Amino acid sequence: MTFKFLYDFSILTQAIDKAITGSMSPFWAMITEMTIIGVLILAFYAVVGLYLVYAERKVCAFMQNRVGPNRVGPWGFFQTIADLIKLLMKELIPIKAADKLLFNIAPFIVIIAGFMAIAAVPFAKGLHAVDFNIGVFYVMAVSSIGVIGILLAGWSSNNKYSLIGAMRSGAQIVSYELSVGMSLITIVILAGSMQLSTIVEGQHDLWFIFKGHVPAIIAFIVFLIAGTAETNRGPFDLAEAESELTAGFHVEYSGIKFAFFFLAEYMNMFIVASIAATVFLGGWMPFHIPGLEGFNHVMDYIPPFLWYFVKTAFVIFLMMWFKWTFPRLRIDQLLTLEWKYLLPINLFNILLMALMVLMGWYF
Amino acid sequence: MKSIIKYFADIFGGVRTLLVGMKITGKYFFSPGQIVTQQYPENRKKLVMFDRFKGELIMPHNENNEHKCTGCGICETNCPNGTIEVIPTRIETEDGKKKRILDTYVYRLGMCTFCALCVKTCPSEALAFGQDFEQAVFDRTQLTKILNKPGSTIMKGVE
Numbered sequence: 001m002t003f004k005f006l007y008d009f010s011i012l013t014q015a016i017d018k019a020i021t022g023s024m025s026p027f028w029a030m031i032t033e034m035t036i037i038g039v040l041i042l043a044f045y046a047v048v049g050l051y052l053v054y055a056e057r058k059v060c061a062f063m064q065n066r067v068g069p070n071r072v073g074p075w076g077f078f079q080t081i082a083d084l085i086k087l088l089m090k091e092l093i094p095i096k097a098a099d100k101l102l103f104n105i106a107p108f109i110v111i112i113a114g115f116m117a118i119a120a121v122p123f124a125k126g127l128h129a130v131d132f133n134i135g136v137f138y139v140m141a142v143s144s145i146g147v148i149g150i151l152l153a154g155w156s157s158n159n160k161y162s163l164i165g166a167m168r169s170g171a172q173i174v175s176y177e178l179s180v181g182m183s184l185i186t187i188v189i190l191a192g193s194m195q196l197s198t199i200v201e202g203q204h205d206l207w208f209i210f211k212g213h214v215p216a217i218i219a220f221i222v223f224l225i226a227g228t229a230e231t232n233r234g235p236f237d238l239a240e241a242e243s244e245l246t247a248g249f250h251v252e253y254s255g256i257k258f259a260f261f262f263l264a265e266y267m268n269m270f271i272v273a274s275i276a277a278t279v280f281l282g283g284w285m286p287f288h289i290p291g292l293e294g295f296n297h298v299m300d301y302i303p304p305f306l307w308y309f310v311k312t313a314f315v316i317f318l319m320m321w322f323k324w325t326f327p328r329l330r331i332d333q334l335l336t337l338e339w340k341y342l343l344p345i346n347l348f349n350i351l352l353m354a355l356m357v358l359m360g361w362y363f
Numbered sequence: 364m365k366s367i368i369k370y371f372a373d374i375f376g377g378v379r380t381l382l383v384g385m386k387i388t389g390k391y392f393f394s395p396g397q398i399v400t401q402q403y404p405e406n407r408k409k410l411v412m413f414d415r416f417k418g419e420l421i422m423p424h425n426e427n428n429e430h431k432c433t434g435c436g437i438c439e440t441n442c443p444n445g446t447i448e449v450i451p452t453r454i455e456t457e458d459g460k461k462k463r464i465l466d467t468y469v470y471r472l473g474m475c476t477f478c479a480l481c482v483k484t485c486p487s488e489a490l491a492f493g494q495d496f497e498q499a500v501f502d503r504t505q506l507t508k509i510l511n512k513p514g515s516t517i518m519k520g521v522e
Binding site for chain 1: 381392400
């Protein structure tokens, strides 16, 4: 069967690897492979970022009884590409009072954080750039580098709005990082591993959200809330807060540097959604119900990367739904939600999950 | 104990209200038939503007080419921008009286803010707003319009 690689990408990747290592020295082979993966991830980053912007505009429009972008291409499909070209051609306005070095590297730090996180995400069977044995920990650690970029952008702009925005973002991420970590730890207890590939393999009979029933569902909800807050989106977009801070930390940025922040925001959303899909909803694992062999076999015919993208799209849709429904929280409400509600619930939830795993009360 | 009950009641109450909001936006999302946006240049042929829309000032004429304007000039006095200029003329009626009637009704669309003071204050209801909003021209002199049609006379019974 020629399309076998759709179900197991390691056939394809190993063939490419063999061809490259066979034709050059091991050092250059490694360099070439790294370059190929880097370019692929970069292209993926750009395409996903652009089309998430498009999806967001369409979803938002439908929720507000509008049509959304509909002029460039069919259904406005090329609108965001046109926007990108416009941003590329715009002037980069230098700020006289800004700290030049920090001002210029801030967008790159934000982009690099997203870039490093996406390398550890398993897209399909065998389609996985780096598979650390502490994958969950790595993704969390790397994705929180982004806040340094936001803080630097706010500080170096030398503007009161951007500084307030950056400080809010700092307070927010310091708080919500806890909840993200703890909700993931709940599932790590159930999975018994931090390696993302093992976590996905562990869901071959039933996804963790069903396997761990009550505590897993609580952890999923907490992760969704905290993940939305971590990406500075939705009801938690205090760092931008258009109505009070004009645009928050990126007020002074223009042209492609602004586009970097914009793309990184959507990419962070994609990363949070894909981690949610991988850890809670089984990643690329098809939907299996133990005992129904025929049903499981039919589900296996749908290629794994399709499963992965459908689940990620579902989580992204949920996050967009939050954003276009809920009003923005005030800073004290934001901290109350985290420290008085999410954190105690989460701590209790970890205990509950540990007890469940100990007693074998899961499916 | 009361505070513990309140804590959990707050959580469930909060979740419930959030779900109510999500139900409404979700309903809108899954029913694209409710979209209210007008696809303007494409639907130009069947586009119907609403009754109170103010596209331009018009003077309705009936089928005998008769209007209701007496040429009194109240609209001209009321117009804040000097948009309207009523040029009257005097004629002699059959019984030998001199009478002031409308000769030319000049309306400068380019200066009009569509405040509707002219329409509201007209004692004989001779003015109205039309629905045509596609008024773009290449020369602003074309925005000066004569509202009474050539050869039109005043309607019988309007004083």
